[in-house]
Amino acid sequence: MRPRELWRTTPFRLTLFNGAVFALAVMALLGLIYWRTAGYISHQLDAIVVSEARALASAGAESLPRRVREAVAADGRAISYYGLFSADGVWIEGNVHRLPPDAVPDGAPRDLRETGFQPGARAVVQRLPWGELLFVGHDAKVLSGLREIIVNALAVSGAVILLLGLAAAAALSLAPLRRIDHLRAASRAALRGELGVRLPVSRRRDEIDMLAGLANAMMDETERLLWEVKSVGDNVAHDLRTPLNRLRAMLYRVSQETRLEGPDREMIDRALAETDELLIRFRALLRIGEIERRDRQACFEPVRLQSVLEHVLELHEPSAEDRGVTLDCDTIQAAPPIFADPGLLFEAVSNLVDNALKFTPSGGRVRLRLLMRDEGPRIEVVDNGPGVPDDEREAVLNRFYRSQRTRTEPGSGLGLSIVTAIARLHHFTLSLDDARPGLRVALDCWPRGLEA
Amino acid sequence: MPKILAIEDDPTTGEEIVAELSQHGFEVVWIADGRDGLISAVSGDFDAILLDRMLPRLDGLAIVTIIRKAGIDIPVLMISALSDVDERVRGLRAGGDDYMTKPFASEELAARLEVLLRRRAAIPRQAALTVADLEIDLMSRTVRRAGVEIRLMPTEYKLLEFMVRNSGQVLTRTMIFEAIWGYHFDPGTNLIDVHLGRLRRKLDRPGLPPLLHTIRGSGYALHAPA
Numbered sequence: 001m002r003p004r005e006l007w008r009t010t011p012f013r014l015t016l017f018n019g020a021v022f023a024l025a026v027m028a029l030l031g032l033i034y035w036r037t038a039g040y041i042s043h044q045l046d047a048i049v050v051s052e053a054r055a056l057a058s059a060g061a062e063s064l065p066r067r068v069r070e071a072v073a074a075d076g077r078a079i080s081y082y083g084l085f086s087a088d089g090v091w092i093e094g095n096v097h098r099l100p101p102d103a104v105p106d107g108a109p110r111d112l113r114e115t116g117f118q119p120g121a122r123a124v125v126q127r128l129p130w131g132e133l134l135f136v137g138h139d140a141k142v143l144s145g146l147r148e149i150i151v152n153a154l155a156v157s158g159a160v161i162l163l164l165g166l167a168a169a170a171a172l173s174l175a176p177l178r179r180i181d182h183l184r185a186a187s188r189a190a191l192r193g194e195l196g197v198r199l200p201v202s203r204r205r206d207e208i209d210m211l212a213g214l215a216n217a218m219m220d221e222t223e224r225l226l227w228e229v230k231s232v233g234d235n236v237a238h239d240l241r242t243p244l245n246r247l248r249a250m251l252y253r254v255s256q257e258t259r260l261e262g263p264d265r266e267m268i269d270r271a272l273a274e275t276d277e278l279l280i281r282f283r284a285l286l287r288i289g290e291i292e293r294r295d296r297q298a299c300f301e302p303v304r305l306q307s308v309l310e311h312v313l314e315l316h317e318p319s320a321e322d323r324g325v326t327l328d329c330d331t332i333q334a335a336p337p338i339f340a341d342p343g344l345l346f347e348a349v350s351n352l353v354d355n356a357l358k359f360t361p362s363g364g365r366v367r368l369r370l371l372m373r374d375e376g377p378r379i380e381v382v383d384n385g386p387g388v389p390d391d392e393r394e395a396v397l398n399r400f401y402r403s404q405r406t407r408t409e410p411g412s413g414l415g416l417s418i419v420t421a422i423a424r425l426h427h428f429t430l431s432l433d434d435a436r437p438g439l440r441v442a443l444d445c446w447p448r449g450l451e452a
Numbered sequence: 453m454p455k456i457l458a459i460e461d462d463p464t465t466g467e468e469i470v471a472e473l474s475q476h477g478f479e480v481v482w483i484a485d486g487r488d489g490l491i492s493a494v495s496g497d498f499d500a501i502l503l504d505r506m507l508p509r510l511d512g513l514a515i516v517t518i519i520r521k522a523g524i525d526i527p528v529l530m531i532s533a534l535s536d537v538d539e540r541v542r543g544l545r546a547g548g549d550d551y552m553t554k555p556f557a558s559e560e561l562a563a564r565l566e567v568l569l570r571r572r573a574a575i576p577r578q579a580a581l582t583v584a585d586l587e588i589d590l591m592s593r594t595v596r597r598a599g600v601e602i603r604l605m606p607t608e609y610k611l612l613e614f615m616v617r618n619s620g621q622v623l624t625r626t627m628i629f630e631a632i633w634g635y636h637f638d639p640g641t642n643l644i645d646v647h648l649g650r651l652r653r654k655l656d657r658p659g660l661p662p663l664l665h666t667i668r669g670s671g672y673a674l675h676a677p678a
Binding site for chain 2: 242249299322347
């Protein structure tokens, strides 16, 4: 399982998101506790410094230095600061030797921002009735201890939440990911045309199962419809072919045995020709079914495309000449052999050339080309006939479709469908585009990517 | 009169085969069961066997395999409703000489049988083939008509040789396409006609009696002028 895949799953992201929200909530809670506690402690400190200053001030001018000294000595935790200064700020007594520069001697408690004190320390500076200045401060060791505890708690809980969240997310998403991998494998097989494939459904009946079940139902329906259509087509062709053959046999016998002359003879011949035309179409229909049902690579072998094209050229050259169409073949570039069914490939290219010749007027040109692309060899049949309009290009690949302007030409209308079926069997791509003027049909002889 | 053994379980097709082949001057023995068919094939003196691919009791493929294992070298034309190319390959590999898909045009059946019979009877080594005033030198691959050499393209030569080897015999377009090009599909339109038309233009020059004949509704035949 790739980490990137893990990251993309919904359970993974949801769990991580939940973890983040939870971590934020914990931080907010601890923050609130700290903020309220700090306020309370600060308030307490204020009360302490103010009451101590007041108590010291009440001692009187003579005993004050002694009281200050006693107070300093009594402070075992070294969290109280005392300082007695003359009216112009010269130290007299205490463990604070210098007044803070921003001190205001109004008796109101303030933050003590001097270095050497914990943040949150409070102090009061009071001018005594006899002019001297009394400084009383209280460090905020409790507060900083509390802060430390809270920050530690935050760090530890954050790490725990993160690790637990990741673990939970991975655990939650691995199982669905594994299931989705199975689904993907099955879908790929279905995409390759394996109609019998179904997506795996567990007994959990969760949302993945619901979707898989839905997809399976769709695939069932598609397969049913496909078989129905196929069997209707095949059965019709098969069932009708037998009586048609009998009809043809009868017509043939009539044409052979009796001595018909003139219009009667002509009628019989025309009837025979029409029957043959019908039989050709049935054969083509059955042929498509046959190719589609084909055991995929039973007849595959290395094929030299150059020789396939040369044989096609050789087969069609006289008929091109009769039609007054130039047919040439351009296979200069050496293409490596491809793995394919040589008979079917010949049939496909032959059909393409047959089509091109049919729809190219006398004096026109049909070119059979073998090109080499990065991905593999490409066969092109290019004519300079009337071409196929943009909006019809998709449709000409459908069974029986014939461009409006060419309806009068003989043929089954199934030639391109046979080519499509052959291309699909090989996973090759058949494409039509404008050759300005004319039509360019290209058969890309490399497997079309299915892993998209 | 060539004697043909037809092993075919479908009564309609069987009757058709008997009617058609009798009409073409064959003597037909029709057997509807695979095992009985095999017994007849091994014991009887037939000139060719018409063998359905799918039969009750013993499969057509099995029959042809057993016949060949037994060293019986009799022409076997296999017929089947299975038109798949793989099936054809399997049939021919098992020892069949030709393979036809049901339903078939009845004259094609007779034509193919005659080609098979002739192939078996083929004169072992010949240096030349002749029909009327047409001569083919198989060594130098040259063709003369009434003493005048005819220049042919490779495909035209192959076509002519095939027609001459089976002279007097109706050959359908499908048979010609399969024999000359070696592919088994419907080449469509009139491709084969065009090739034969070219050959005819070179062969039957104006003033000469035609050798290459179009048989209406079935195919072509090459034979001496009547």
